[in-house]
Amino acid sequence: MSDLGSQGDYTFAYLDEQTKRMIRRAILKGIAIPGYQVPFASREMPMPYGWGTGGVQVTAACLTPEDRLKVIDQGADDTTNAVSIRRFFQRTAGVAVTEATTEATVIQTRHRIPETPLREGQVLVYQVPIPEPLRFLEPRETETRKMHELEEYGLMHVKLYEDIARHGQIATSYAYPVKIEGRYVMDPSPIPKFDNPKLSGNPAIQLFGAGREQRIYALPPWTEAVSLDFEDHPFTASKAPHDCDLCGARDSYLDEVITDDAGRRMFVCSDTDFCAGRRAKGHTGRLGDPA
Amino acid sequence: MIAAADALEGGFTEAPIQSARAFREILEAMARPGTIRQVQGARPPEPLSIAAGTALLVLADPTTRLHLAGRADCAPVRDWVAFHIGAPLTPAEEADFAVGTWEALHPVSRFRIGQPDYPDRSATLIVEVDRLVNHGPCLTGPGIETATWLNLPETATFRANRALFPLGFDTLFTAGDRIAGLPRSTRVEAI
Numbered sequence: 411m412s413d414l415g416s417q418g419d420y421t422f423a424y425l426d427e428q429t430k431r432m433i434r435r436a437i438l439k440g441i442a443i444p445g446y447q448v449p450f451a452s453r454e455m456p457m458p459y460g461w462g463t464g465g466v467q468v469t470a471a472c473l474t475p476e477d478r479l480k481v482i483d484q485g486a487d488d489t490t491n492a493v494s495i496r497r498f499f500q501r502t503a504g505v506a507v508t509e510a511t512t513e514a515t516v517i518q519t520r521h522r523i524p525e526t527p528l529r530e531g532q533v534l535v536y537q538v539p540i541p542e543p544l545r546f547l548e549p550r551e552t553e554t555r556k557m558h559e560l561e562e563y564g565l566m567h568v569k570l571y572e573d574i575a576r577h578g579q580i581a582t583s584y585a586y587p588v589k590i591e592g593r594y595v596m597d598p599s600p601i602p603k604f605d606n607p608k609l610s611g612n613p614a615i616q617l618f619g620a621g622r623e624q625r626i627y628a629l630p631p632w633t634e635a636v637s638l639d640f641e642d643h644p645f646t647a648s649k650a651p652h653d654c655d656l657c658g659a660r661d662s663y664l665d666e667v668i669t670d671d672a673g674r675r676m677f678v679c680s681d682t683d684f685c686a687g688r689r690a691k692g693h694t695g696r697l698g699d700p701a
Numbered sequence: 702m703i704a705a706a707d708a709l710e711g712g713f714t715e716a717p718i719q720s721a722r723a724f725r726e727i728l729e730a731m732a733r734p735g736t737i738r739q740v741q742g743a744r745p746p747e748p749l750s751i752a753a754g755t756a757l758l759v760l761a762d763p764t765t766r767l768h769l770a771g772r773a774d775c776a777p778v779r780d781w782v783a784f785h786i787g788a789p790l791t792p793a794e795e796a797d798f799a800v801g802t803w804e805a806l807h808p809v810s811r812f813r814i815g816q817p818d819y820p821d822r823s824a825t826l827i828v829e830v831d832r833l834v835n836h837g838p839c840l841t842g843p844g845i846e847t848a849t850w851l852n853l854p855e856t857a858t859f860r861a862n863r864a865l866f867p868l869g870f871d872t873l874f875t876a877g878d879r880i881a882g883l884p885r886s887t888r889v890e891a892i
Contacts, residue, residue: 422717427720430720430721431720431761434760438727438728441728441732441844442884442886443866443867443885446821448821471724472724474722556818591843591886615728632845632846634843
């Protein structure tokens with residue numbers, strides 16, 4: 411059983427064919443109605459809810475033996491969640507894996523869009539905890555479903571307005587709601603709002619899977635995703651006002667790392683592949699060693 | 702019963718792998734309307750094409766209702782569907798999937814277009830055509846960078862379908878082993 415890289419006794423990509431057909435039908439309906447959350451019969455997976463079971467099921471339904479899979483958790487390829495899911499598919503699907511965004515054909519992500527622009531032929535699979543953007547404003551599913559039906563999104567604008575009234579600006583910094591092709595308001599999963607512009611007009615197929623909440627939704631390539639805002643408070647894709655301390659990048663999303671108990675800290679690219687790629691090309695930041 | 706023996710042939714020989722490869726092509730076809738992809742794996746009886754048979758094997762099963770339209774509604778196809786797919790055959794009004802030529806599927810207003818709160822509960826039409834070429838009516842919308850073209854059988858029906866958005870049916874066109882997608886979100890203009 412510990413023979414990594416072999417399929418052992420599993421069917422290709424773990425899920426049975428009946429389950430995959432059900433998920434594939436949901437994905438196609440999601441593609442046909444961009445931003446609409448399609449219910450699906452989420453399965454128990456051999457990992458807990460909250461570990462990306464929705465994304466794992468979508469990835470399992472999309473993988474082919476020829477794919478090269480990349481898995482990131484908050485931009486990093488080497489964190490527990492990413493490593494576990496990558497090993498899961500190495501074992502159950504025998505697919506090749508990579509950490510390089512440019513080499514991957516399927517990328518499963520938790521809460522980031524890679525810095526390196528995606529291209530046609532790639533599929534980006536998001537792990538989604540709460541797919542319903544209106545859920546914290548209206549807990550009843552029957553009501554939120556009706557609100558989507560009637561395009562009744564005033565409540566979301568009230569929430570953003572209250573942000574401005576309280577904080578002087580829209581304080582929502584992640585899971586920032588977007589409107590898809592002028593119709594459905596969609597939760598882009600808890601990606602930082604820095605990543606929101608990359609949702610729109612992306613040449614890759616973007617699929618969203620919420621396992622516990624049993625929803626799949628999708629953005630076909632080149633689909634318009636507009637971050638909600640006001641004329642006098644336009645949307646801004648914010649990040650920490652620093653450069654990466656390892657690679658010196660000025661335009662990438664940064665993680666803050668506390669380095670000692672005297673208050674020292676450093677900022678590093680959240681996208682480990684992007685950062686390593688820049689360092690390999692000789693870019694260095696404040697604390698970085700030349701590679 | 703002799704005819705039924707042929708029905709045992711023509712399914713996937715390695716279902717998990719073949720369905721995975723075919724689904725990715727269908728996904729690309731539906732996500733990029735107008736692109737023509739190639740699928741393989743199924744060898745369905747006449748008059749079904751390889752692509753239509755493969756799409757059915759990938760997507761339909763005992764939980765989806767299937768409508769066979771026109772010439773597709775024949776004993777060999779019914780037997781093949783019963784053995785390989787197990788989808789219950791239903792009238793057009795109740796179908797999740799329907800397969801046949803454009804003429805046989807008409808009037809397409811019979812098919813389910815979903816409900817305002819559940820627009821996904823709509824039919825997917827698998828339309829058999831003679832050939833697929835990127836020439837004809839102009840397509841724009843999600844999945845298309847600027848514009849593309851596809852030899853649709855007509856435009857008025859698809860324009861009316863787009864006007865129902867987010868309701869509407871979705872379409873896969875099949876010819877031989879070629880497949881192209883036209884989701885309800887695509888805007889169609891005759892040129």
